Amino acid sequence: MITVKTISDLRQVRADLPYQVGLVPTMGFLHGGHLSLVDKAREECASVVASIFVNPTQFGPKEDFGAYPRDIPQDLKLLEQHGVDVVWIPETEQMYPPGFQTWVKVEELSRHLEGEMRPGHFQGVTTVVTKLFTAVQPDKAYFGQKDAQQSVVIKRMVTDLNLPVEIVVCPIKREPDGLAMSSRNVYLNPDERKAAPVLIRALKKAENAFLHGANDAEQLREIMIETIENESLASVQYVSCANPDTLEELTGSIQRGLLSMAVNFRKTRLIDNVLIGK
Numbered sequence: 021m022i023t024v025k026t027i028s029d030l031r032q033v034r035a036d037l038p039y040q041v042g043l044v045p046t047m048g049f050l051h052g053g054h055l056s057l058v059d060k061a062r063e064e065c066a067s068v069v070a071s072i073f074v075n076p077t078q079f080g081p082k083e084d085f086g087a088y089p090r091d092i093p094q095d096l097k098l099l100e101q102h103g104v105d106v107v108w109i110p111e112t113e114q115m116y117p118p119g120f121q122t123w124v125k126v127e128e129l130s131r132h133l134e135g136e137m138r139p140g141h142f143q144g145v146t147t148v149v150t151k152l153f154t155a156v157q158p159d160k161a162y163f164g165q166k167d168a169q170q171s172v173v174i175k176r177m178v179t180d181l182n183l184p185v186e187i188v189v190c191p192i193k194r195e196p197d198g199l200a201m202s203s204r205n206v207y208l209n210p211d212e213r214k215a216a217p218v219l220i221r222a223l224k225k226a227e228n229a230f231l232h233g234a235n236d237a238e239q240l241r242e243i244m245i246e247t248i249e250n251e252s253l254a255s256v257q258y259v260s261c262a263n264p265d266t267l268e269e270l271t272g273s274i275q276r277g278l279l280s281m282a283v284n285f286r287k288t289r290l291i292d293n294v295l296i297g298k
Contacts, residue, residue, distance in 0.1 A: 021100045023107045027155050030108050034156060037067040037105065043158035043185075045149060048072040049089040050098050053193040053201040057162040058102045060190050069106045069156050070099050076112060078144030089206050108156070115151055124150045126180070129173045132267040133260055134291070137282060145170060146177050153185055160186045164193075166200050168278055168293045169267060192292075194220070200292045212285040215253040219292040222247035222259075223279050230277075230296045237261040237270040240279065248283055257282040257289065264295060 024030045034041070042061030046054050061068045072095055079085035092109065099107055123143050129135075130142035153161065163171045171189045178187055193201045198220035199213075208216055222244040229243055244259040261270050264278040276297030283290055 021096075021104055021107060023096065023109065025109055025111060025114070027110070027114055030106070030155055033106055034069070037069070039067075040065045040159040041067045041069060041156070042188075043152065043156050043161045044068065044070045044104075045152050045161065045163075046070060046072055046095075047074045047088065047203070048095050049091055049203040049206075050095045051193075051201045051203060051205075053164050053166065055098060055102055056193045057164060057190050058099065058104060060188065061160065061162050062103045064188075065160060067106070068104045069108060069158065070104045071108045071110070071152055071156070073108075073110055073115065073148070073152075075115070075144055075148045077116070077147060078141050080138055080140065083138070084204075084207075089203055115148060123147050124177065124181075126173045126177050129169070129176050129267055132169070132262065132269075133258065133280060134169050134282070137257060142170070142173050146173060149174055150177070150181070150183075153183055158185055160188055162188045162190060164191075165189050165295075166192045166202065166292065168264075168280060168295075172265070172267060198224075200290070202290060204288060204290065207288040208285060212253055212288065215251050216285060216290060218248055218251040218254050219281060219283055219290060222281065223292060223294040226261075226279055227294050227296050235273050235275070237272060237274050237277065240277070244279065244281060248281070253285055255284040257284055 022033055042065030044057045044061050074088050076085055124146040125143045126146055135142050175187050197217045199217045225247050226240045226243045240261045241259050248254050248256050259281045261277045261279055263270055270277055278295055280293035
């Protein structure tokens with residue numbers, strides 16, 4: 021496994037990689053969810069590149085950029101064990117040189133859900149992902165369904181900018197109790213960790229209701245809210261039943277939808293989602 025830091029070194033290594041090249045973009049502090057993306061890329065591609073970069077522009081001024089967990093030595097060990105060929109760990113100055121002023125923005129899809137709660141977040145995401153794609157020039161790039169809106173936004177960006185990369189969205193990896201794997205789970209204290217699976221319980225309760233004929237969007241949102249509010253340590257930021265393609269909130273009877281939520285446990289914010297219908 022080769023580790024590089026500069027774009028020039030990356031491009032030199034990239035020129036010798038066999039086709040197809042799969043990219044797994046990460047912010048490090050890797051867990052089973054990240055590694056499932058690596059494994060999928062390893063299965064489908066002749067070469068696998070992983071990036072580790074905690075992107076400052078997707079964090080708001082009151083968010084956890086400075087405290088975001090980091091463990092590069094452990095990340096490198098895991099990536100090597102899972103067969104990654106190249107790891108790119110750029111410095112911030114490589115990604116955002118002095119005087120940086122060029123941004124990529126997906127307008128409508130970024131307005132909803134996470135975009136509404138975290139202004140500027142998706143502009144940071146789409147800009148850094150475009151820069152990763154430009155530098156690595158992957159044939160495929162792998163993202164997790166846990167960040168469902170991010171995947172929809174990036175797919176739109178790739179289509180709109182005619183970028184020659186296939187976006188592969190992989191299923192959510194979960195702990196035995198159903199909690200979606202996330203680097204931020206480390207922030208939870210023991211009581212909060214015990215309470216955190218309320219997210220998947222709420223989603224599954226709404227999904228089960230839908231499967232048994234409850235197809236009113238507002239009713240499904242109410243089921244999720246009620247379930248979360250029964251957990252004293254959990255505080256709802258939003259629950260959503262949205263169109264999976266446009267991310268606009270649905271009303272009335274539905275045939276398919278993206279159920280999603282953001283829930284706070286004191287200082288820790290967790291997200292999760294489930295797709296329903298066809």
